[in-house]
Amino acid sequence: MGLYIFLIFLIFFAMIGTTLYVTGKNKKEDTYTDLDTDEWNCPECGFLVQAGDKCIYCGTEKSA
Numbered sequence: 670m671g672l673y674i675f676l677i678f679l680i681f682f683a684m685i686g687t688t689l690y691v692t693g694k695n696k697k698e699d700t701y702t703d704l705d706t707d708e709w710n711c712p713e714c715g716f717l718v719q720a721g722d723k724c725i726y727c728g729t730e731k732s733a
């Protein structure tokens with residue numbers, strides 16, 4: 670019985686460790702490509718631009 674609970678804990682922590690590892694890896698890749706996929710609101714027309722530095726709606730360029 671004791672060994673059984675120990676094994677369940679072992680698998681449980683292994684799963685948490687794997688999840689944290691994958692999440693951390695994804696987060697790292699996200700920040701790496703953050704410059705290209707950053708959303709911003711156009712100050713001219715209020716359109717939410719998904720990608721790029723130019724509003725596809727009115728052509729206004731993203732301000733720094």
Ligand SMILES: [Zn+2]
Pocket residue numbers: 711712713714715716724725726727728729
């Ligand atoms: Zn715009």
